[in-house]
Amino acid sequence: MSEQSPTYPSHWEADIVLRDGGTARIRPLTPDDAGRLVAFYTDVSDRSKYYRFFAPYPRLSDRDVHRFTHHDYVNRVGLAVLVRDEIIATVRFDRIDDTGRPSEDSTDAEVAFLVQDAHQGRGVASALLEHIAAVARERGIRRFIAEVLPDNRTMGKVFTDAGYTQHRSFAEGVMHFELDLEPTEESLAVMRSREHRAEARSTQRLLAPGSVAVVGAGRDPRGVGRSVLTNLLAAGFAGRLQAVNRNAGGRTELDGVPGVPLRATLAELPYPVDLAVVAVPADQVPAVVAECGAHGVQGLVVVTAGYAETGAAGRERQRDLVRQARAAGMRVIGPNAFGLVNTDPAVRLNASLSPQLPEAGGLGIFSQSGAIGAALLEAAHRRGLGLSSFASAGNRADVSGNDLLQYWEEDPATRVLLLYLESFGNPRKFSRIARRVAAAKPIVVIKGGRHTGSIPAGHAAALTRIDDRSVDTLFQQAGVLRVDTITELYDAADLLVHQPLPPGDRIAVVGNSDSLGLLTHDAALSAGLRPLLPHDLTTSATPEDFTAGLDAAIDRPDSDVVVAVVIPPIGVGALPYFPGSGLLESAGAVRAEDAAADARESAPFADALSAAADRAAAAGKPLLLIHLALPALAEQLRGRLPSYPRPERAVRALALATRHAAWRRDHAETGRIPDLERVAEGPARRQVAAALADAPEVELDEAAVATLLAHYGIDLLRTLPAADERSAVQAARSLGYPVALKATSPALRHRPDLGSVRLDLTSKAELQRAHQETTALLGPDARLVVQRMAPRGVDTTVSATVDPAVGAILSFGLAGAASELLGDLAHRLVPATDRDAAGLVREIKAAPLLFGWRGAEPVDTAALEELLLRVSQLVDDLPEVAALTLEPVVVAPHGLAVLGATVRLARLPARTDLGPRALG
Numbered sequence: 001m002s003e004q005s006p007t008y009p010s011h012w013e014a015d016i017v018l019r020d021g022g023t024a025r026i027r028p029l030t031p032d033d034a035g036r037l038v039a040f041y042t043d044v045s046d047r048s049k050y051y052r053f054f055a056p057y058p059r060l061s062d063r064d065v066h067r068f069t070h071h072d073y074v075n076r077v078g079l080a081v082l083v084r085d086e087i088i089a090t091v092r093f094d095r096i097d098d099t100g101r102p103s104e105d106s107t108d109a110e111v112a113f114l115v116q117d118a119h120q121g122r123g124v125a126s127a128l129l130e131h132i133a134a135v136a137r138e139r140g141i142r143r144f145i146a147e148v149l150p151d152n153r154t155m156g157k158v159f160t161d162a163g164y165t166q167h168r169s170f171a172e173g174v175m176h177f178e179l180d181l182e183p184t185e186e187s188l189a190v191m192r193s194r195e196h197r198a199e200a201r202s203t204q205r206l207l208a209p210g211s212v213a214v215v216g217a218g219r220d221p222r223g224v225g226r227s228v229l230t231n232l233l234a235a236g237f238a239g240r241l242q243a244v245n246r247n248a249g250g251r252t253e254l255d256g257v258p259g260v261p262l263r264a265t266l267a268e269l270p271y272p273v274d275l276a277v278v279a280v281p282a283d284q285v286p287a288v289v290a291e292c293g294a295h296g297v298q299g300l301v302v303v304t305a306g307y308a309e310t311g312a313a314g315r316e317r318q319r320d321l322v323r324q325a326r327a328a329g330m331r332v333i334g335p336n337a338f339g340l341v342n343t344d345p346a347v348r349l350n351a352s353l354s355p356q357l358p359e360a361g362g363l364g365i366f367s368q369s370g371a372i373g374a375a376l377l378e379a380a381h382r383r384g385l386g387l388s389s390f391a392s393a394g395n396r397a398d399v400s401g402n403d404l405l406q407y408w409e410e411d412p413a414t415r416v417l418l419l420y421l422e423s424f425g426n427p428r429k430f431s432r433i434a435r436r437v438a439a440a441k442p443i444v445v446i447k448g449g450r451h452t453g454s455i456p457a458g459h460a461a462a463l464t465r466i467d468d469r470s471v472d473t474l475f476q477q478a479g480v481l482r483v484d485t486i487t488e489l490y491d492a493a494d495l496l497v498h499q500p501l502p503p504g505d506r507i508a509v510v511g512n513s514d515s516l517g518l519l520t521h522d523a524a525l526s527a528g529l530r531p532l533l534p535h536d537l538t539t540s541a542t543p544e545d546f547t548a549g550l551d552a553a554i555d556r557p558d559s560d561v562v563v564a565v566v567i568p569p570i571g572v573g574a575l576p577y578f579p580g581s582g583l584l585e586s587a588g589a590v591r592a593e594d595a596a597a598d599a600r601e602s603a604p605f606a607d608a609l610s611a612a613a614d615r616a617a618a619a620g621k622p623l624l625l626i627h628l629a630l631p632a633l634a635e636q637l638r639g640r641l642p643s644y645p646r647p648e649r650a651v652r653a654l655a656l657a658t659r660h661a662a663w664r665r666d667h668a669e670t671g672r673i674p675d676l677e678r679v680a681e682g683p684a685r686r687q688v689a690a691a692l693a694d695a696p697e698v699e700l701d702e703a704a705v706a707t708l709l710a711h712y713g714i715d716l717l718r719t720l721p722a723a724d725e726r727s728a729v730q731a732a733r734s735l736g737y738p739v740a741l742k743a744t745s746p747a748l749r750h751r752p753d754l755g756s757v758r759l760d761l762t763s764k765a766e767l768q769r770a771h772q773e774t775t776a777l778l779g780p781d782a783r784l785v786v787q788r789m790a791p792r793g794v795d796t797t798v799s800a801t802v803d804p805a806v807g808a809i810l811s812f813g814l815a816g817a818a819s820e821l822l823g824d825l826a827h828r829l830v831p832a833t834d835r836d837a838a839g840l841v842r843e844i845k846a847a848p849l850l851f852g853w854r855g856a857e858p859v860d861t862a863a864l865e866e867l868l869l870r871v872s873q874l875v876d877d878l879p880e881v882a883a884l885t886l887e888p889v890v891v892a893p894h895g896l897a898v899l900g901a902t903v904r905l906a907r908l909p910a911r912t913d914l915g916p917r918a919l920g
Contacts, residue, residue, distance in 0.1 A: 361386015
């Protein structure tokens with residue numbers, strides 16, 4: 001691409017996913033595109049040309065080519081869509097006035113599209129409209145004008161379906177469209193719906209290929225390529241399988257791999273390839289990718305290492321790999337990938353380094369680590385949990401967890417999603433997608449780097465590290481369940497995939513061990529659940545006793561979950577030993593040949609529990625099993641009933657499921673962002689712009705803070721300086737008694753324990769005495785002020801800080817030790833809804849102090865929630881507000897008072913998640 005134009009807007013370049021899952025590149029047209037444009041126009045049908053120019057237009061003149069490739073990128077802009085470095089579509093706008101003439105002052109522009117016939121129906125024009133509209137808004141254009149012939153229904157549908165506010169008219173045989181380019185809820189919904197369909201389709205093409213070629217499959221059975229080929233064969237891949245090795249030397253088969261054709265290059269294949277597994281050295285990958293692009297391959301799994309995990313040079317190789325693949329219309333899993341798995345009987349794909357295709361089931365698994373991915377597959381097999389599909393993306397240079405979420409949302413075979421994440425490419429997008437998916441399918445995540453915050457070498461992630469508090473907030477609002485270990489991950493998955501979500505948190509415990517029942521009861525209490533008193537069936541309980549006891553627990557109107565606790569039965573007619581324990585081996589009770597007897601003895605109990613599970617499911621209540629020393633029973637119920645060898649593991653999984661069910665109920669009642677009165681966004685924006693005019697970052701003084709807060713209806717209790725007794729008395733006279741005398745020095749602020757605050761001063765004499773004592777105690781640098789006394793109440797703190805990766809976070813807690821020392825704070829991402837505000841107030845552990853603890857009068861939580869919403873709107877409207885703190889906020893039984901506030905402004909990067917669809 002030519003670099004001769006210093007105004008070339010490189011930030012308009014983007015990779016996109018089209019409706020069919022293929023990729024393409026959008027970028028501005030340049031003079032260097034003249035040849036490409038002529039070739040493109042030659043391949044466009046006469047009909048499409050007529051629709052574009054309203055007249056026969058068989059070829060472009062030299063003047064046309066110059067006009068369409070030379071732009072000022074302000075008043076005239078042209079974008080092109082390219083695949084394999086060939087133009088497949090163009091769009092252009094020209095700024096015009098009311099008469100249709102060129103104008104540099106207008107906010108209107110005429111727009112026109114042209115899409116090559118072979119690529120129509122792929123969503124190219126819709127994607128172009130999103131990008132050209134974003135460009136136009138950046139250049140101050142607020143409205144597009146377009147004229148479309150009535151027969152050109154496809155283009156008319158692009159405009160009508162875009163979701164922008166529009167006006168249509170018909171005159172002189174032409175449809176006239178006017179599109180207001182300000183994004184609307186509908187246009188954003190349309191954009192995200194198209195994004196979802198395209199990314200889901202692109203992932204589906206990877207997971208369900210009709211043909212696979214392993215490039216780099218060699219003679220060595222221990223080689224990576226040969227291992228993947230062997231695994232594909234062993235899994236019984238349902239499509240065509242091909243081995244490619246440049247050293248084939250005329251051979252048509254690999255030794256020891258009969259039935260799989262061998263070729264030296266993809267070009268020699270007689271049929272197309274959907275998925276290529278690349279297992280050649282890193283220096284050979286570019287040639288292989290070029291060959292795959294030329295052959296029409298749809299996706300790549302690059303298991304080759306030696307990329308960004310090796311350093312700067314490898315990182316550049318990784319960028320080149322992604323650019324090359326996307327330009328050819330391909331998505332990439334990897335590099336340094338462990339591979340892909342799809343257990344669908346119609347596919348049976350094991351394009352991975354796992355030697356065994358897992359059993360089919362309802363789990364979808366994504367891992368950013370090959371080692372963890374292998375561990376997840378092994379643990380699933382050991383636990384008897386079947387998979388629908390699996391992807392381990394290695395360096396995650398292209399396809400990410402977001403893409404898999406888009407796919408799994410619509411995949412009927414996937415019921416529960418398990419993710420191992422070490423980094424986020426686009427945290428806001430993850431949050432948006434996960435919130436939508438979690439409303440239908442539980443998402444359980446292990447997030448590595450909880451304490452270090454580090455991103456593993458090689459990951460294609462933003463350089464900004466996300467604070468773990470921000471990660472927790474993101475997961476909480478998106479309905480994502482976070483666990484710390486693989487054991488916890490599968491404990492939760494076993495419950496979520498086999499049982500309904502709990503309708504509440506009341507737990508009925510039934511079993512033949514009073515002690516185990518009490519341990520389960522205590523664990524449930526500790527987890528914040530509400531267990532009922534255990535029902536002890538005694539150690540001599542029979543299968544019939546279990547059936548009766550479990551049925552009664554299921555039928556109880558005050559139970560939401562039933563937990564069966566089972567130990568080996570003791571007594572007449574029961575097992576006289578603990579099966580499999582080995583404790584009584586010296587007596588000959590346990591021998592290897594007794595395993596079958598153990599299973600026979602356990603079978604009636606397994607039948608009783610299985611029947612109870614059916615009954616519980618019909619009642620909409622989950623049933624769990626906690627067992628001790630009963631491996632045969634657990635094995636018989638494997639894949640049927642979640643079984644746990646310890647109460648704490650079962651209760652931890654149950655608490656996660658209960659929390660998710662509560663989130664879904666809350667999510668169903670969507671909160672709203674209310675229209676608040678006394679909000680003046682315009683003056684606030686001007687104040688912020690003026691404050692940052694001469695500095696990239698600034699801390700506002702008290703007067704400026706009060707002015708900014710007042711623009712959003714937040715009144716900061718007025719303070720007046722009290723440098724000496726005389727000024728203190730004058731301030732009190734102006735404000736009115738009673739007053740407070742406070743030190744505002746940073747070292748003393750909010751430290752009443754050091755004597756920095758004197759309250760309830762009702763007279764001149766009291767104020768003068770307090771001033772003398774405070775000055776003597778703290779010295780002349782205390783910076784004393786006088787403030788009118790606020791009503792008595794509970795001191796709280798409200799703050800908002802910006803995490804560069806996830807955006808602004810709204811926080812709430814009680815002022816002082818509760819939040820500062822104990823970390824008792826609740827957090828929400830901005831913008832917050834009314835339900836978010838209510839949740840913040842009620843979520844902290846000290847919340848009872850706000851609601852009348854020990855007979856105290858409840859405070860005005862409605863006023864507090866409104867304040868939280870006002871702060872949320874302020875930081876959402878003004879992204880330059882990098883940090884804001886209101887402390888203390890005294891919440892009284894009626895109303896509240898903001899006694900102190902600080903605001904820091906900073907120029908922050910523009911948000912990228914609000915723009916047109918684009919791959920990261």
